Amino acid sequence: MRCMRRGCRAATSTSTEWAGTGRSFVSSACGRRMPGCMSATRPPPTPSTWAPTAPKYCSEVPPPLTLPLTLSLTRTVTHTECYTPTTDAQYLGSYSAKVLLRVLPDSLQVSGRSAPRGRLVPAPPLQLTLSEGSDLHVDCTALSDSPQHSHLSVSFGLTRPGAPVGRHTLQDIVSVQRDFSVEPAQSDPYSRRHQMGELRVEKSDSGTFKLVLSRAQPQDSGTYHCTAAQWLQDPDGTWQRVAEKRSILAEVTIQTIESQLKVSSGPRELTINSGEVLEMWCNVSLAVVPPPDVGFAAEWYRKATEDAPEQLVARLSQDGFVTMGGRYSGGEGGARHISLEKMPPLPGTYRLRIHSAQPGDVGLYSCRANALVTYPGARVEEVAQRVAPSVGVAMRTQDVALDAHTLLQSSTLHRGDTAILLCNVTVETPQPVRIAISWWAELPGEDPEETAGRLVASLSREGVSETGFRLFGEELVTDKAGPQCYRLRMYNIQPEDEGKYYCAATAWVQYPDLSWYNAATARSNSVTLYPYARAKDLLLIPMVAGVASALFVGIFILATVTCCYMKHLRIRKR
Structure with missing residues (x-):
């Protein structure tokens, strides 16, 4: 409501405004004079009460002064007048405006539950x-039967567990504006979750809004609120919020998977x-049915002793x-036959089987x-992990006694x-190796102490020969000379x-799954190889x-004779 002063003439205006029951918000403008605002049933205030300094020139048009007023209204229709009396001798007239x-x-x-025919029933919050x-999923129903066309806005908020319920502890989640646009809270994590499609609001009927948080997290626990506001649009296009109410929807507890996971x-x-066959099982269970x-995932690890590092056996994603x-x-022993399978019911039992242990x-x-x-x-994010007690595995094995001895076929070499070096191997075992x-x-x-030597040659368990290191690349051959005798020949x-030479023997056992196991290893004694020089090589140096x-x-x-002769000739010529 405005009462305007124009020049030095009195003016009276009348307008109509809407207000919510119980109070109204009215604006009044009456030049530079302090306005008075009163109901039509009350007398205007005395001029001495409203006596600020007036403008000195009649041609001056004072800017309007707006004063918000709060009135307690109990009737559905009422007339309100803004009255400004003249308190200056220079300006004549009184000014007023009616609304x-x-x-x-x-x-x-506002409620978290609805009843037939749109009537809301008060109920305690859901647990x-x-x-x-x-x-x-949390529902919020907001209804209004106002005869005046109005719009509603709805916002969802959360109060953390243990925090007092109040506006200062309420964290905004998402809101539906009066134009039905959805706006998430500007701060993380809700803005990010809304962008990724994990946070949304669904409108199921004319007045019910459903908050959906996909894949709930432990930090989603707390008390959920719904705040609804009623909005009216003034003739000048501005929006006024005439009513607002808040309701507690639910008290939500998110149980972590880690607290329910058992292994x-x-x-x-x-x-x-x-x-x-070595067979072990790992049983994974939850206190409730796991969400879709x-x-x-399950992993099996092995360590040889309590203090040894762990080695991955198998992993099932x-x-x-x-x-x-x-x-x-794979490796020297070949590929192993190992299986890891998941057995129902969910989450499941994971069985590890090592064939031919x-x-x-x-x-x-x-x-x-996991x-x-x-x-x-x-x-994908890992939310929980549990480790089951260890399974101790012992084995009854067939011993393999292995020994090796190296000798030089000729004690003197030039x-x-x-x-020619020979490696005699002795093996005692009841199983084939x-x-x-x-x-x-x-x-x-x-x-x-720093090196075990250099590999010269090798002969695999399949009988394949491979040559290793020799300084000048001269030919060498390794083969099997007898049932348990192995030979190395170094030419030229x-x-x-020159150096010390030895052989290393390894006994391999093959299992039914065609994998190989290193059953025993033995190192032989060392022999010294010293190539002597030949006799002709020894005489060549003195002769030269x-x-x-x-x-x-x-x-x-x-040279001496020549010099003496030349000297004698010179003497005779004199």
Whole structure:
């Protein structure tokens, strides 16, 4: 409501405004004089009460002064007048403005539950307990039976557990504006979750709004509120909020998966024979049925002793892909036959089977279960992990006694000869084995404490020969000379081949799954290889030295005789 002063003439205006029941917000403008505002049933205030300094010139048009007023109204229709009396002798006249206020009934209702025919019934807030990763649905019903056309806005908020319920502790989540646009809270995590599609608002009927939080997290626990506001549009296009109410919808508790995840393994102790199937299981369970977006993965680890580092045996992802550890995916022993499978019911039992177990499989096995939540965009986050007690594995094996002895076929070798080294292997075992041989050399100048030598040649368990290191690349051959005798031949030995040589024998046992196991290893004694120089090589040096000395002496004598002769000729000419 405005009362305007224009020049020096009195003016009176009348308008109509809407207000909510019980109070109204009225604006008054009456030049630079302090306005008075009163109901039509009350007398105007005395001029002395409103006596600020007036303008000095009649041509001056004072700017309007707006004064917000709060009135207690109980009738649906009332007349209100803004009255400004003249308190200056220079300006004559009184100014006033009237407004017709129509009071709207307080029909705004907010609740978490609805009743037939749109009537809301008061009810205590819901008590919801959900598992982490489940979808959270909270309904808010906002209705208004106002005769004047109005718009509603609805916003959802959260009060953290243990915090007092109030506007200062209320954290905004998302709101539906009066033009039905959805605006998430500007701060994380709700702006990010809304952008990723994990936070949305659904409108199920004319007055019910549903807040949906996909894959609920532990920080989503708390008391959920719904705030509804009623808006009216003035003729000038501005919007006025005439009513606002808040209701508690639900008290939500999100139980973490980590608090519900249980993992056990068995059997606690296991003793098997070498070559048998090693089988262990890992049971993963939850206190409740797991949500559809929650998956599980299992990993089996082994360590030889309590203080030894862990080695991955096998891993089964939530998508069903199996990954084998480096020790079991191939190598000298070949590929191992290992299976890791998931058995129902959900979350499931993960069974590890090692076919044809070897003595190297002895140790402590532990199962590690991981709970993962899949978000939109194929984003996966681990939310919980549990490790089951270890399973101790012992094995009854068949001993393999292995020994090796190296000898040099010829004790005296000269440069250019062929050196033949023999490695005699003795093996005692009731099971069939295959022997692999490797020849090593420790050359002069190398520190035996820092290096075990250099590989010269090898013969695999399949009988394949491979050559290793030789300084000048001369030919060498390794083969099997007898049932348990292995031979190394080095042709055209040179002084650079001097050193200590030994052989290393490895006994391999093959299991039914065609994998190989290193059952025993033995190192032989060392023999010294020293290539002597030949006799002709020994005479060559003195002969060359004698010839050189003779030539030197002859040249010296010839030079001396020549000088004396030339000197004698010079004397005779005188």
